[in-house]
Amino acid sequence: MMRRPSSRDDFEVAIICALPLEYDAVSLLFDELWGEDGGDAFGRAAGDPNTYRTGRIGKHAVVLALLSHMGKASAAAAAASMRFSYKALRMVILAGICGGVPYDGQTEIVLGDVVIGKSVVQYDFGRKYPNEFMRKDTAEDNLGKPDKNIRNLLAVFNTESGREKLQDQTAYFLKQLQEKAVRDQLKYRYPGTSKDKLFESSYRHKHRVSPKCICGDCHGRMDPICAEAITSSCDALQCDERYLVRRKRLQKQDGQEPVVHIGIVASGDTVMKSGEDRDRIAEKEGVIAFEMEGAGIWEEMPCLVVKGVCDYADCHKNKEWQNFAAATAASASKAILEQYTQSDRGQKGQFLVSFGRNQSFVGRETILSELMKRVPPVANKDDCQRTVVEGLGGVGKTQIALEAVYRIRDEHPDCSVFWVPTVNAASFEKAYRDIGKQLQIARIDEDNADVKRLVQTALSEESSGSWLMVVDNADDEALLCGDTGLLAHLPFSKKGSILFTTRNHEISVRLDMPAESIIHVAEMGGEEALGLLRKGLKENQMSNIKATKRLLDFLANLPLAIRQASAYMAAKQMSTLEYLELCESEHRDMIDLLSRDFEDRYRYKEIQNPVATTWLISFNYILQHDKLAAEYLQLISIMAEKDVPRSLLPESAGRLKAMEAIGTLKAYAFITQHEGKDSFDMHRLVRLAMRNWLENKGELKPCVATAIHQLNEKMPFPRHENKDVWMEYLPHAQAALEFPEHAPRNQDEAELWAHAAESLHILCQYQRAEQMYRQALELMENVKGRENPSTISIMNNLASVLIDEGRYKEAEQMYQQLMELWDKMLGNGHPETISGISNLADPLSRLINENDREALKFRKQMSGVDYANLLTNMNNFANTRSRRGDYKEAEKMHRQILELRKAALGKDHPDTLSSMYNVADTLQKQGRDKEAGELHQQSLTARERVLGKEHPDTLSSMNSLALVFACLDRYKEAKRMHQQTLERRRRVLGEDHPSTISSISGIADALFRMGKYKEAEEIHRQTLHRREEILGKEHPDTLINLHNLASVLASLDRSEEAEQLHRKSLEMRQRVLGKEHPNTLTCMHNLAGVLSRLGRYEESEQMYRQTLEMMERVLGNGHPNTILTRDNLAKCMRERRKKGGKSRMSLSRLFGMG
Incomplete structure (x- = not known):
């Protein structure tokens, strides 16, 4: 049941009645009355003369008031006083009886119907002139519209469904009221249709045969009638029923169900008892009923006039219908309250x-x-x-x-x-x-x-x-x-x-x-955690901001841990730095600190406060009641804190048991699961406490071994195609490899090091990848030996990392070691000693030729050899030769490997397509651009078909083909293809991937060749800065960027700047790549050109000669760069002679003509 209000401020609804009979009818519909004998239980404000009755109607606390007199003045005074006593009222219903207008404009109004006023007109408020009465109708004189709360309610009642529901509920409550009136069951009975009489408005209520009174002289509307006739009934006066108005509604039904009418109500201080005046005012003002109190309450309080029609406001009116009309009005009032929504401000809660x-x-x-x-x-x-x-x-x-x-x-x-x-x-x-x-x-x-x-x-x-x-x-x-x-x-x-x-x-x-x-609820954010810590400490204890933030990070921003730490620091007058040093000194000190109790007024006394104590108790509980959950908890604690994949948890006990175990850990909030993800997080402090618990129990080492084994089983060898998979496992592999003292030192661990290393290699974290590969190599050599395919595979991948780091010489040395190992493995028991990659090609081709009889014996001897791995080693070795500038030898190797791969793997195998690309790349570097373009186009078409348009290898083919277009003077095509490649690389590889930056650099190169030097300069500066940050200042790709920027500056006639950059680039290339590397020679050539632009012909000629001599030796006489250098040297010699200088060599000798 509804809670009884605690004060008058809890009332939002009031009902006001002008007559006792109205008051009695409303009282019968209260569901509960408060106060002894239905009296006033809540009192009233000082100076309030009203008498109240309070109780519950439906879901509302309602105060009921009875006016001391009828009329507007009495109503206004009572409303004003009520407003002081009941300040929270938002709905006041004026319930009672009224005189009805026979028609509301659409339907008939009959006795017992209910009228709800949507507005009120003071029809008797105005000026009386000799010939007429004029109602005051200015904005100031008119009553305002009801408040929004009531207007919204009326809007609902004006709908067909709202009106129907209101009428049904009114009929229901009317029946309830009639049944409740035990003392006088006939009082609220429907009088019957025969008693509902509407006479023509001009037909007077008077004596028909009465020579003794003035009624006999009454012939018009202005003529008087006697006092006795006014108080007599129509039956007593024998009013002629031939003047009755026929009512269709009354003929259609024998009983009476009240109809609700919504319209304008006329309110005045006089009782309307004139049919003609009624009709005149109704027509003029649009009113549908007449009553006497609405105008008094309307502007004092938010009011809704609800009146039952007891007469037709004419001279034939009588009191026979008043009780029934009062009952219908009361019933309608309760029906209204059923649909009225109580506001949230009316009551003060506990x-x-x-x-x-x-x-x-x-x-x-x-x-x-x-x-x-x-x-x-x-x-x-x-x-x-x-x-x-x-x-x-x-x-x-x-x-x-x-x-x-x-x-x-x-x-x-x-x-x-x-x-x-x-x-x-x-x-x-x-x-x-x-x-x-x-x-x-x-x-x-x-x-x-x-x-x-x-x-x-x-x-x-x-x-x-x-x-x-x-x-x-x-x-x-x-x-x-x-x-x-x-x-x-x-x-x-x-x-x-x-x-x-x-x-x-x-x-x-x-x-x-x-x-x-x-x-x-997760841990706090950084600023929140800092604010909480500040609440418990003095500023001087937190003076070391760096230490304070590190401490909060260590405590994982866990509120209870922060409160616990601040309580300890406050008690010991310790700074955050000192407390942090204690936490970081030993695990035991940290656990001891997290186990100390402290006073907290905002936690229950029955619950222990220390963080670690609560968790350790829970750990033991899980171990006793759910062993699989305990195993999972231990395993997850070895992984990274976030996103531990469900697949790492073994399901040897079955799927159901696994799900139940996970549910146990989630239930204790030791792990949380990401929405839409099949992975889990573990809180940092839970993780630390769990690891400490395992170490204390001597179970950390076997747990680490289990974690490494699970990771090695689930984590595939990283490639672009399975990146989504290995990226999920990478952070956990790194975390599991952080236990050197507890590591198993087995093949699982070595392979996991290699998997993690290759992941970082693909992510372009070359230095960390190299470190991990060296760890893997050392461990695999100890476990499997050096002459083992697994060891060789790690060496090959390590060499690939060295290439991407730009350390070509070291990479070549490692590939030489690999070839020697393969030489030993293939030469074991074979009559031919294989000492190099060229020699490897012949026996391998025989292995592939199924019809070669000699191959049968060799194939038997070579059983167990991983030929795909061998070919990959050979391919990478050839790449190293290319990076080192030995293009001819690299081309020869790549062509041999291409044929081997076609035969062994098929022409559309990704490795075969890589070999095709590599051949094209060496052709391009030799200046054979047309051949390179044709082969790159074949490579691109095949890769799009086999790998897809957005595979990194496909994008490499696009990038290289764009570079060839630029060399062939197809600049617009080159730029367009570079832009397409860039868009895809950004989407696939990311903004900061070296290949993405290469595409941006390619666009700059195309712009340079198109003569758009300013645009090219801006882009080259951007890519140079990014490459220095990502790859380092001495990486070969960074040096290419530096060289290209210098060339752009030279074309902008900023020769002094260009000279400085070229010299810087040359010095670094000589150190990193070697003095005879093709890229170093290109740099020498361009520096010579800048010197010539500066008029320093002697220096330029000397530089050209040195460059030409080395290019002829390294690239050959027919290489485009050699030819270009020879031509530019000749131009320089001519210019020098024009200026009066002498050259050491004649032009005819330069071109081999003398």
Whole structure:
């Protein structure tokens, strides 16, 4: 049932009646009356003369008032006084009787119908002139429209469905009223259609045969009649029924069901008893009824006039219909209240909360904002709203809930708040008993009272108003769930809301609520954590900002850990730096600090405060009750903190058992699962505590071995095609490899090092990849030996990393070692000693030729050899030769490998296409651009078909083909293809991938060749800066960028700047690539050109000669770069001679003509 108001401020609805008969009818429809003998239970304000009756009608607390007199003045005075006593009123119904206009413009109005006033006209307020009366009709004189609250209600009633519902409910409550009138059952009975008489408006109510009175002289509307006739009935006066107006509604039905009419009501201080005046005013003002009090209340309070039609406001009116009309008005009033929505400000709720407001509370605004949207009962008017705040123990769930309820108290003062701790059954029972006492529930204090049922029943009544219940620490499933569990005694009301806090997610599931109603609480943000720490310490204890932030990071921004740490530091007068040093010194010190208890007024005394103590107890509990969950917990603690894939957890016990074990860990909030992801997170401090627990028990090493084995089983060797898979495992592989003292030192570990290394290689983290490959190589050599395919594979991949680091010489040396190892493996028992890659090609080709008899013996001897791996080693070795500038030899090797791969793997195998690309690349570097272009086009077409348009290898073919277009002077095509490649590389590889930057550099090169030097300069500067940051200043690709920028500056006639950059580039290339590398020679050539532009012909000629001599030796006489250098040297010699200088060599000798 509805909670009884505590004061007059809790009332929002009032009903005012002008006549006792109206008052009596309304009183019968109260569902509950407060006060002895129906008297006034709440008193009145000083100076208020009104007498009130209070009680409940439906879901509303209602105050009822009876006017001392009829009329506007009495009504206005009573309304003014009521406003002082009941300040929260938002709906005042003036209920009673009225005179009806026979027609409302659309339908007939008959006696017993109900009129609801949408506005009120003071028809007798105006000026009386000799010949007429003029009503005051200015804006100041007219009564205003009803307030928005009432207008919205009237809008509903004006709809067909709203009107129908209102009429049905009015009829229902009328019947209820008639049945309730026990003392006088006939009083509110429908008088009958025969008693409903409407005479023509001009037909006078007077004596028909009475020579003794003045009625006989009455022949017109202005003629008087006698006093006796005025008070007599139509039957007594024998009014002629031939003058009755035929009413269609009365002929269609024998009984009477009230019809509700909404329109304008005329209000005045006179009783309207003239049919002709009635019709005249109705026509002029559009009114449908006449009454006497509405104008007095209308502007004092938000008023709705609800009147039952008891007569037709003519001279034939009588009192026979008044009681029935009063009853229909009262019934309609109750029907209106059934559809009226109580506002949220009308009542002041109870506030029973175990703790005071936490003055040290900081942050959590995002979560609180979400709670303030969900938790107030008004958030869901169709259900009893349920919300869960869940998270790891110590994350601050209770404190968030506590802050939320204080905010709700301030924002929703009408909402009661009840705090119910569920630490144990006794705490729940005590909280419920306290609630029962506050609500004044009957029998709540009796010894044998069923407290839980009584409170549940009381709060389930919507009349209890708006309420929020906080069920805190709902962690114990056995205590809460089941038919006799505490959750079975929670109330349900559409005006109610329940907020749970729990560390046990299984409780959230048992509550059967949508996922969006479960709010997970993680650790605090950095600024929030800093604010919380500042609440417990003095500023001088936090003076070292860096140490303070490191400490918070160490504590993982866990509120309980921060409170615990600040309490210890405050007690010992210790700085954050000193405390951090203690935490980082040894694990045991850290665990000891996390195990110390402290005083906290905002936590329950029954619950232990130390973070580690709570967790260690939980660890042991899980170990005893769910061994698979314990194994999972141990395994996950070896992984990285975030996104541990479910696939890493072994399911040897079956899928169901695995899911149950995961559910146990999630229920304790030791792990959390990402929405839409099949992975888990573990809190940092839980992870540290778990690792410490394993070490203390001597179980860390086997656990690390298990984790490494699982990772090695699940993590594939990284390639672009499976990037989504290995990226998921990479952080966990890195984490599992961080235990050198507890590592298994086996093949699993070596292979995992290699997998992690190749992952970083693909991600362009070359230095870290090299370090990991060296770790893998050392371990694999110890486990398997040097002459083993697994060891060789690691060496090959390490050499590839060295190439990408630009360390070509070291890479070549490692490939030489690889060839020697293959030489030993293939030469074992073979008559031919194979000493190089060229020699390897012949026996391999024989292996592939199925019809070669000689191959049979060799194939038998070579059983077990990984030919694909061997070919990859050969391919990479050839690439190294190309990077070192030995293009001819590299071309020869790549052509041999291409043929071998075609025969062994097929012409469309990705490795075969790589060889085709490599051949084209060596052709391009030799200046054979047309041949290179044709082969690159074949490579691109095949790669698009086999690998797809956005595969990195396909994009490499596009990039190289664009470079060839530029060399062939097809600049626009080159630029367009570079732009397409760039767009795809950005999408596939990312903005900062070296290949993406190469595409940007390619665009700059195309712009340079098109003569757009300023644009080219800007882009080259950007790419140079990015390459220096990502690859380093001495990486070969960075040096290419530096060289290209210098060339652009030279074309812009900024020769001095160009000279400086060329010299810098030359010095670095000589050191990194060697003095005779083709790229070094290109740099020498361009520097010579800049010197010539500067008029320093002697220096230029000398530089050209040195460059030409080395190019002829390295590239050959026919290479385009050699030819270009020879031509430019000749030009320089001519220019020098023009200036009077002498050259050491004649031009004819230069071109071999003398």
